Structure formats: structure tokens, C-alpha cells
Amino acid sequence: xxxxxxxxxxxxxxxxxxxxxxxxxxxxxxxxxxxxxxxxxxxxxxxxxxxxxxxxxxxxxxxxxxxxxxxxxxxxxxxxxxxxxxxxxxxxxxxxxxxxxxxxxxxxxxxxxxxxxxxxxxxxxxxxxxxxxxxxxxxxxxxxxxxxxxxxxxxxxxxxxxxxxxxxxxxxxxxxxxxxxxxxxxxxxxxxxxxxxxxxxxxxxxxxxxxxxxxxxxxxxxxxxxxxxxxxxxxxxxxxxxxxxxxxxxxxxxxxxxxxxxxxxxxxxxxxxxxxxxxxxxxxxxxxxxxxxxxxxxxxxxxxxxxxxxxxxxxxxxxxxxxxxxxxxxxxxxxxxxxxxxxxxxxxxxxxxxxxxxxxxxxxxxxxxxxxxxxxxxxxxxxxxxxxxxxxxxxxxxxxxxxxxxxxxxxxxxxxxxxxxxx
Amino acid sequence: xxxxxxxxxxxxxxxxxxxxxxxxxxxxxxxxxxxxxxxxxxxxxxxxxxxxxxxxxxxxxxxxxxxxxxxxxxxxxxxxxxxxxxxxxxxxxxxxxxxxxxxxxxxxxxxxxxxxxxxxxxxxxxxxxxxxxxxxxxxxxxxxxxxxxxxxxxxxxxxxxxxxxxxxxxxxxxxxxxxxxxxxxxxxxxxxxxxxxxxxxxxxxxxxxxxxxxxxxxxxxxxxxxxxxxxxxxxxxxxxxxxxxxxxxxxxxxxxxxxxxxxxxxxxxxxxxxxxxxxxxxxxxxxxxxxxxxxxxxxxxxxxxxxxxxxxxxxxxxxxxxxxxxxxxxxxxxxxxxxxxxxxxxxxxxxxxxxxxxxxxxxxxxxxxxxxxxxxxxxxxxxxxxxxxxxxxxxxxxxxxxxxxxxxxxxxxxxxxxxxxxx
Numbered sequence: 001x002x003x004x005x006x007x008x009x010x011x012x013x014x015x016x017x018x019x020x021x022x023x024x025x026x027x028x029x030x031x032x033x034x035x036x037x038x039x040x041x042x043x044x045x046x047x048x049x050x051x052x053x054x055x056x057x058x059x060x061x062x063x064x065x066x067x068x069x070x071x072x073x074x075x076x077x078x079x080x081x082x083x084x085x086x087x088x089x090x091x092x093x094x095x096x097x098x099x100x101x102x103x104x105x106x107x108x109x110x111x112x113x114x115x116x117x118x119x120x121x122x123x124x125x126x127x128x129x130x131x132x133x134x135x136x137x138x139x140x141x142x143x144x145x146x147x148x149x150x151x152x153x154x155x156x157x158x159x160x161x162x163x164x165x166x167x168x169x170x171x172x173x174x175x176x177x178x179x180x181x182x183x184x185x186x187x188x189x190x191x192x193x194x195x196x197x198x199x200x201x202x203x204x205x206x207x208x209x210x211x212x213x214x215x216x217x218x219x220x221x222x223x224x225x226x227x228x229x230x231x232x233x234x235x236x237x238x239x240x241x242x243x244x245x246x247x248x249x250x251x252x253x254x255x256x257x258x259x260x261x262x263x264x265x266x267x268x269x270x271x272x273x274x275x276x277x278x279x280x281x282x283x284x285x286x287x288x289x290x291x292x293x294x295x296x297x298x299x300x301x302x303x304x305x306x307x308x309x310x311x312x313x314x315x316x317x318x319x320x321x322x323x324x325x326x327x328x329x330x331x332x333x334x335x336x337x338x339x340x341x342x343x344x345x346x347x348x349x350x351x352x353x354x355x356x357x358x359x360x361x362x363x364x365x366x367x368x369x370x371x372x373x374x375x376x377x378x379x380x381x382x383x384x385x386x387x388x389x390x391x392x393x394x395x396x397x398x399x400x401x402x403x404x405x406x407x408x409x410x411x412x413x414x415x416x417x418x419x420x421x422x423x
Numbered sequence: 424x425x426x427x428x429x430x431x432x433x434x435x436x437x438x439x440x441x442x443x444x445x446x447x448x449x450x451x452x453x454x455x456x457x458x459x460x461x462x463x464x465x466x467x468x469x470x471x472x473x474x475x476x477x478x479x480x481x482x483x484x485x486x487x488x489x490x491x492x493x494x495x496x497x498x499x500x501x502x503x504x505x506x507x508x509x510x511x512x513x514x515x516x517x518x519x520x521x522x523x524x525x526x527x528x529x530x531x532x533x534x535x536x537x538x539x540x541x542x543x544x545x546x547x548x549x550x551x552x553x554x555x556x557x558x559x560x561x562x563x564x565x566x567x568x569x570x571x572x573x574x575x576x577x578x579x580x581x582x583x584x585x586x587x588x589x590x591x592x593x594x595x596x597x598x599x600x601x602x603x604x605x606x607x608x609x610x611x612x613x614x615x616x617x618x619x620x621x622x623x624x625x626x627x628x629x630x631x632x633x634x635x636x637x638x639x640x641x642x643x644x645x646x647x648x649x650x651x652x653x654x655x656x657x658x659x660x661x662x663x664x665x666x667x668x669x670x671x672x673x674x675x676x677x678x679x680x681x682x683x684x685x686x687x688x689x690x691x692x693x694x695x696x697x698x699x700x701x702x703x704x705x706x707x708x709x710x711x712x713x714x715x716x717x718x719x720x721x722x723x724x725x726x727x728x729x730x731x732x733x734x735x736x737x738x739x740x741x742x743x744x745x746x747x748x749x750x751x752x753x754x755x756x757x758x759x760x761x762x763x764x765x766x767x768x769x770x771x772x773x774x775x776x777x778x779x780x781x782x783x784x785x786x787x788x789x790x791x792x793x794x795x796x797x798x799x800x801x802x803x804x805x806x807x808x809x810x811x812x813x814x815x816x817x818x819x820x821x822x823x824x825x826x827x828x829x830x831x832x833x834x835x836x837x838x839x840x841x842x843x844x845x846x
Contacts, residue, residue: 019763023787096786102808108797110807113785117819200819221644221820242842249844340442349838362536362837363519364446374531374840383845384533384836385525396540396623397644398820401836413807413824414785415772417797419665421672422806 003183007191010146010179011198014119017176018144022116026093028171029139033089036132036167037082043163044078050159051128058152071126073156081132088136091387094405095142098414107420112411116142117200120408121192121220124205126150131160134205135178137390139168141408144177146199148192151184158182193218201408203391223399223407225392227318228258228346230376233335233361235352236269240277242373243270243351247278249375250349252285256320258392259347259369259379263315263325265335268294271328276302279326287322290314294328315342332357336364343367345394347379347401368394368401426606430614433569433602434621437542440599441567445539449516451594456512456559459590460505463555466586467501473582474551481575494549496579504555511559514810517828518565521837530843535834539565540623543831544615546637547628549573554583557628558601560813562591564831567600569622571615574607581605616641624831626814646822646830648815650741651681651769653799656758656784658775659692663700665796666693666774670701672798673772675708679743681815682770682792682802686738686748688758691717694751699725702749710745713737717751738765755780759787766790768817770802770824791817791824 001009021029040047051073058071094114101111120143122134131147138145149157161180168175181188193202193214202222204211211224232250234243250261266274275298279289283306290310291299299307314325315338329335332350339348349371350361358372369379379402381389386404393399399407424432444452463470474496481494517537524534543566545557554570561568572580584603591598604611616625616637625645627634634647655673657666673684689697698721702712706729713733714722722730737748738761752758755773762771772794773784781795792802802825804812809827816822822830 019787019789022789023783104806104808106801106806108794108801108806113793115786115789118789215642221818239842245842245844253845360446363538364442366442366445366538366541367835369836369838370536371531371838372840373842374838375844377845378529378531378838378840378843379836383527383529383531384838385527395644396833400833410819410823412790413792413802415792415794415797415801415807417795417801419662419668419796420801421668421798422676422800 003185003187004191006183007181007188007195008198010181011119011195013176014144014146014179015198017174018116018118020174021139021142021144021177024142024173026095028173029093029142030089032139032167032171032173033085033136035170036164037085039163039166040078040082040085040132043159047073047078047156047159051156054153054155061152063152067126071128071152073128077129081129084133085136088140088388091140091405093140094409101414101416106422107418109416111414113414114406114409115412117408117410119144119146119199121146121148121199121202122205123148123189123192123202123210123214124150125207125210126152128153128156128160130205131157131180132164134203134390135164137388137405137408139177141405143408146179146181146192148181148189154182154184189214190217193220196220205391221398223391223393223403224395225258226394227344228260229262229316229318229342229344230259230346231263231265231339231343231348232261232376233265233329233332233339233348233350234267234270234274235332235350235354235357236267237354237357238270238274238351239353240273243274244277244281246349246351246373246375248281250377251282251287251324253375253377255322257377259376260320261324261376262317262319263327263342265327265329265338266295267335268328268330271295271298272301275299275326276304279304282324285322287324290323290325292327295326298328318344332360336361340366346392347371347376349374349376368392426608426610427614429606430604430611430618431621433604434542434618436599437567437569437602438621440597441539441541443597444562444565444567444600447565447596449518451596452516452562452565453512455562455590455594455596456508458593459555459559459587460508462586462589463501463505463508466582470496470501470579470582474579477576477578486575490549494551494575496551500552504552507556508559511563511811514563514828516563517832524837524839529845530841532839534837536837537829537832538835540831540833542567542569542622544569544571544622544625544643545628546571546612546615546625546633547573548630548633549575551576551579551583553628554580554603555587557626557813558587560811560828560831562600564828566831569602569604569615571604571612577605577607612637613640616643619643628814644821646814646816646826647818648681649817650767651683652685652739652741652765652767653682653769654686654688654762654766654771655684655799656688656752656755656762656771656773657690657693657697658755658773658777658780659690660777660780661693661697661774662776663696666697667700667704669772669774669796669798671704673800674705674710674747675745676798676800678745680800682799683743684747684799685740685742686750686765688750688752688761689718690758691751691753694718694721695724698722698749699727702727705747708745710747713746713748715750718749721751741767755783759784763789769815770794770799772797772799791815
């Protein structure tokens with residue numbers, strides 16, 4: 001069987017399984033999740049051995065320490081998987097809810113029912129925990145999944161897939177509801193992202209380069225996350241204490257996350273009150289500051305040096321590092337304009353005590369998450385109360401921002417009649 | 424300026440205008456719609472003349488009568504446009520609504536705000552009324568639009584666009600919020616559907632061949648409508664009178680619409696009670712019947728002839744004509760299986776008095792609109808109470824089924840804090 005036939009077969013099985021999943025009871029789906037948790041606990045040793053073989057091969061290939069670290073299925077990672085499965089099982093079932101059912105003048109009732117999307121393709125890199133996380137979310141939301149992990153994690157992923165199959169079977173659900181692509185051949189990905197008959201959506205979990213590569217070729221819609229060039233705008237009606245706490249948290253809580261602030265915008269009217277204090281706090285944590293001329297003037301007047309001149313490129317850069325771009329703007333309008341022009345429509349916050357300005361920022365900043373007086377670091381499925389997160393979406397259609405179980409569902413129209421016909 | 428530069432310029436202007444539209448008041452958007460209505464009434468003569476020039480050219484090119492008919496901007500069509508503009512103005516504003524605002528344990532409040540998508544590209548064929556319909560819906564929902572109509576309607580579309588621009592200006596809104604592509608060059612479409620920086624969604628309005636062509640090349644997401652292979656399944660617990668009324672209406676109310684029944688499925692247990700009566704009714708209206716062997720047996724036993732044997736191809740065909748495929752199935756399971764396998768996930772109905780079967784059909788049939796005891800002909804934005812319809816979507820992501828104003832919007836997360844930071 002060539003790779004094309006192999007993937008088509010996987011797709012066909014997934015489509016058939018998705019139909020069984022769509023009608024599976026809440027109890028059966030939760031029972032499957034619990035069975036997988038029990039099986040992982042039982043087979044810890046075997047999973048660790050499979051992972052050890054993957055690790056040995058990765059070391060032979062000369063992968064670096066960071067890579068090996070991501071690939072490692074530690075005891076702690078196993079515990080987190082098991083907890084994750086039980087946590088997802090405990091979430092409310094998103095499927096079947098009928099909303100907005102209203103009578104129409106013709107006598108019919110029209111509403112919308114939440115249903116699974118169908119078949120979800122997950123493409124991820126070396127972390128084996130994604131196999132369980134993604135499978136759990138797809139299964140809970142009544143979907144079938146085709147998982148394509150990094151080729152370096154193949155043994156471990158295959159072992160995990162076997163346990164998932166076992167859990168599905170124990171709950172009376174089709175084993176094909178979660179399939180792992182069992183080949184390292186790259187052509188498998190090319191096929192997966194173009195099988196529109198068998199795959200309803202692709203969720204890539206990985207870096208910007210993976211996503212960019214997939215975007216070129218995909219014909220199946222993607223729920224995708226590109227970069228996070230997040231801004232905090234400190235308005236001249238900001239509360240100083242809030243501004244300092246939020247900016248420091250947004251930049252320095254973690255440097256490598258997509259919801260970290262990369263550009264700080266400060267209103268001219270408040271710059272001299274805010275910038276020197278903040279700059280000292282950032283420099284104490286060794287954050288490099290790249291500033292525009294107005295910010296430089298304010299900082300130098302306060303005897304703060306070691307500043308780098310920001311270039312046009314800085315406004316468009318996601319540093320993911322202890323580097324911050326700083327710009328002084330005239331007012332709210334200029335801040336919004338800058339964010340919409342240079343940002344990545346991910347997460348942006350305003351610090352202000354002014355109600356009208358807060359509401360204008362919420363409405364006019366064209367980003368997936370917009371915040372008033374809160375740290376951008378809150379943009380996260382768990383912090384937002386989604387209970388789980390399959391990813392974060394930069395797209396405007398379908399799911400936007402952190403994507404939980406609901407992002408793996410769709411709304412269809414239901415019509416309840418009593419024999420009505422159209423006149 | 425070459426076509427690439429021309430379209431990029433259009434895109435840039437549309438993006439800038441979309442920002443102004445996103446913050447425009449409800450009153451301003453409604454005032455613009457009313458101004459366009461007034462301008463059309465005022466300029467009836469000039470519009471009719473522009474249309475006459477388009478018609479003359481189309482006749483010279485040898486287009487057929489049906490084409491000329493679609494291209495004609497009759498007095499009645501002008502009235503409908505004016506009424507349509509006022510009707511859209513009278514709809515509730517979908518923009519700005521904040522839903523689900525909840526406190527989180529961290530102290531922040533998280534909810535979702537409905538906002539415009541941004542820039543919408545509409546690609547349509549020869550009907551000039553789409554220029555006004557589509558512009559009205561985009562404008563009402565706070566979006567900017569780039570309209571690309573059929574090249575044969577270019578003079579009329581350009582004249583209409585001028586009036587739209589006038590209406591926008593009168594309401595203090597940017598004229599670039601609605602732009603008509605002013606060239607018949609086909610390369611313009613290729614550019615429009617790939618300018619992901621400037622266009623957020625494409626809504627094609629036209630036949631299956633147009634959509635299929637666009638799908639090949641589009642990089643911008645589409646809200647698209649392919650075919651409508653709609654089914655009615657008459658269950659063996661159906662009420663006979665309802666079954667007859669619904670089937671007749673679903674097939675013969677209009678033959679050429681996408682929500683017309685193309686395949687009738689009848690449960691074996693009720694076939695002899697239902698099929699002969701229905702067949703006589705259909706044959707009286709000269710509907711050709713293409714039947715499977717079981718249906719043939721039932722019909723011939725009732726002395727009904729003039730039957731055509733259905734082939735595998737018939738189950739996958741959208742006739743859009745007085746032709747109906749008929750198949751006898753064993754039960755609900757077989758009906759659902761047939762619909763999910765051969766249908767186009769558009770609209771399907773069950774006729775049954777049994778509650779559990781009705782609910783299973785609603786849940787398990789994987790279509791945009793699923794109905795119990797109602798004619799498939801109800802699948803329509805106006806019948807569903809959306810107030811307007813930009814199109815019907817066969818997709819599962821974002822909008823599914825009839826798409827109203829809400830389909831031209833997206834939900835972004837809003838976070839309201841009081842200085843909270845992430846721990």
C-alpha cells in the first residue's frame with residue numbers, strides 16, 4: 001500500500017468512526033477517557049521503554065538537549081496525562097445542546113444544535129503528551145481524530161495510540177475514532193491536509209514554520225495559530241500602580257509564550273511618569289529595551305541608558321525573549337492604529353480608568369483577545385474558563401482566540417415541524 | 424497600474440475603510456442604507472440606461488435569453504433593491520453585543536464581543552441586484568466590501584457603486600467601504616481570492632462551476648455553497664397526510680432551488696401506503712421517477728408504470744429539474760447512512776411521529792439543516808428568521824446553512840480587569 005492509499009484508508013475509517021462517535025452517549029465517551037487513564041497508569045513501564053527507544057534514536061541523530069527534553073515522557077508528564085484525561089472527562093458535554101429554538105410565523109420551530117465537526121487532523125511536533133491531550137479533546141467532543149506526531153516520537157505515540165484504542169473498545173466505541181499515522185513519511189502530512197472528503201479540520205500544534213509550511217498546501221480548513229505580537233497600551237488616564245503591575249507581568253512572567261507583551265505603547269501625557277519606573281524594573285530583569293526617539297528622550301531625561309533604537313522591523317517582531325519594543329503615542333487613536341497595523345491580532349490590552357476609551361479599545365482593536373486593565377498573559381483557554389485548550393486561533397472565522405471543546409464543534413440548524421409546507 | 428497593483432490598492436483602501444466601519448455607529452450605517460435607497464429612486468432613469476448599454480453589449484455577444492433575463496434591471500428589480508435596503512436598515516445591529524461575561528477566580532471577567540469580520544469579497548455573476556444586496560449586508564454588519572460582479576454588468580454595477588459611495592459619504596462613512604472591481608480582467612478574481620492581508624472572507628454567489636473554480640485557487644477563506652442533494656425520509660411511523668404534503672412540497676414547490684428534494688427515501692414498512700399515492704401526484708406534475716428495484720416492485724404492484732431504473736449516479740445527483748430518485752430503505756439507520764454517504768450535507772428531513780427517531784435523525788444526519796415533519800424548502804435565511812441571507816454555506820466551520828448578518832461577524836474575547844496579573 002502506498003502512502004496515498006494508506007492515508008485514504010485512514011481517512012475512510014476515521015469518517016466511519018466519526019459517525020459512531022457523533023451518536024455515542026456522554027457516558028460512553030467519558031468511560032473511554034477513564035479507561036485510557038487507567039491503561040496509562042498500568043503501562044507506565046512499557047510507555048517509558050518505548051519513549052527510551054525514541055530518545056536513543058533521537059540522540060543518535062544528534063538532536064540537541066532542548067529537543068530531547070521535549071521528547072522525554074517523564075514520570076511527571078505521565079501523571080499530567082492521566083490527570084488531563086480525567087479533567088476532560090469531568091467537563092460538560094458540549095454536544096447536543098439545542099439553542100435559540102423559536103417559532104416562526106409558518107408554524108415551524110427553528111433553532112441550532114451543537115454537533116461534532118467530524119474528523120479532526122492534528123499535526124504536532126515532538127511532544128508525546130499532545131497525543132493524549134489532543135485525543136482526549138477530540139473524543140470528548142464526539143469527533144474522530146487522525147494524529148500525526150513528530151517522527152522522532154513514533155514508538156511512544158504508537159504505544160499511546162494502542163492504549164487509546166483499548167479505552168475506546170472498553171467503552172464500546174470504534175477504535176478507529178483515534179488513529180495515529182504510523183509512518184514517518186512526510187508525504188503523509190501532504191495527504192492529510194488535502195483529504196477534504198475525510199478530514200473536516202486540521203489543528204496544527206507547533207511553531208510558526210510548521211504552520212507556514214502547512215498553509216501553503218492545505219485544502220482542509222485549519223484552526224491555526226501564527227505569532228503573538230501582543231501590546232499593552234498605557235493610556236494617559238491609566239492608574240499608575242495597575243500600569244506597572246500589568247506591564248511587568250505581561251513582559252516578564254514568561255518570555256517564550258505567545259501572549260507575552262512584545263511592544264509597549266505609552267501615551268505621551270503619562271510617559272514621564274510611567275516609562276522610567278518601568279524601564280528600571282525591566283532592566284533589573286535584564287530585558288533589553290528597544291525604543292523610539294520619544295521614549296528615548298523621556299528615559300534619558302531620567303538618566304536611563306543602555307537603550308537600543310527601535311527599527312520599523314521591531315514593531316513587527318515576536319521576540320519570545322527578554323526584549324521589549326517601546327513607543328510613545330499621542331493618544332488612543334494612534335495606539336489603536338499602531339496595534340491594528342503592526343500587531344498579529346492575538347492579544348492586546350489597554351490600561352486606563354476612562355470608560356469610553358476602554359470600550360473603544362475593546363471594540364476597535366482587531367484582535368482575538370482584547371483586555372482592559374489585565375495582563376495579556378491571561379489569554380489562555382484555562383484562564384478564560386474553557387476547561388481545556390486545543391490551541392489558540394489567529395483566524396477570524398470559526399474559532400478565534402483560545403479554542404476549547406466548543407471550537408471542535410459546529411452548529412447546525414434544526415427545524416421542528418408538524419407537517420408544515422412552504423407556500 | 425497593472426492588475427496586481429490595482430487590486431492591492433483596492434485591498435488597502437478596503438482595510439482602512441473597514442476600521443472606520445467597525446467603529447461607525449448603528450445610526451450612521453442605517454443612514455447610509457437609507458441614502459442609497461433614496462439615490463436609487465432618484466436615479467432610476469440613469470440606472471436603466473446604464474443597464475441598457477450592458478444589455479446591448481450582451482446581445483451583441485450572442486448571450487441567450489436566460490442570460491439577458493438575469494442581467495436585466497427591471498423596474499420591479501429596482502423596487503426590490505430599494506425595499507431590500509430599507510429592510511436591512513430595519514434589522515437589529517449585530518455588532519457590539521457582549522455575551523457570556525463571567526467572573527473568573529482570578530478576578531477578571533471574560534466574555535465575547537461580536538465584531539465585523541473586516542473586509543468581505545463578493546464574487547457574483549450577471550445579476551446586478553446582488554451589488555446592492557451584498558453591499559447592504561456588508562455595510563449593515565460593519566464590514567467593508569469588495570464586489571466583483573459579472574463583466575457583462577459592469578456599467579450598471581459601476582453606476583450602482585457610485586450611488587452607494589454617495590450614500591456612505593452622506594452618512595459620514597468612507598466611500599471605500601464598498602468598492603466595485605472596475606475591470607473585466609479575470610486576473611482580478613485570482614488576486615482577490617489570494618490577498619489574505621486585505622480580504623478576510625470571500626462569499627461567492629453563483630453556480631457550482633464558479634465555486635469549484637474558486638476553490639482551486641483561493642487562499643482567503645470562503646463561505647461557500649456547493650450543491651443541494653436534499654432528502655426526505657418517510658419513516659414507517661410517519662403520518663401519511665404529513666408525508667404526502669411534505670414530499671410533494673419538497674419536490675414540486677420549485678424545481679431549481681438548492682433546498683428542493685432530490686432523493687426520496689421510504690421505509691419498507693410503509694412503502695406500499697406511501698409510494699403509489701406520491702408517484703401518482705408526481706406523475707401528474709410530470710416528474711420523472713428514477714427508482715430502485717424495491718420501489719419499482721411496490722409501484723408496479725399498484726399499476727404504476729413509466730419508471731426509470733435509478734443508477735448509483737442518481738443518488739449523487741442534484742437534478743434541479745422535475746426528476747426524483749426514489750429508494751426503499753429498511754429503517755432509520757439505513758436512511759441516515761444513505762444520506763450521510765450520498766447527500767451534500769445541505770438539508771434533509773424525516774417524516775415520523777416517533778420522538779426517539781426524530782431526535783436521532785436530528786443528531787446523526789450530518790447536514791447544515793435537519794428537519795422533522797417539515798418541507799426541505801424551508802431551508803432559507805428568511806424562513807429561518809435571519810432577516811436576510813448573504814448565501815447558504817455547505818461548510819462546517821464558521822457559518823453553516825443559511826448565512827445572515829451574523830455570518831459576516833466574528834466573536835472576539837473581551838477581558839475586563841482591575842489591574843489583575845497572572846500568578
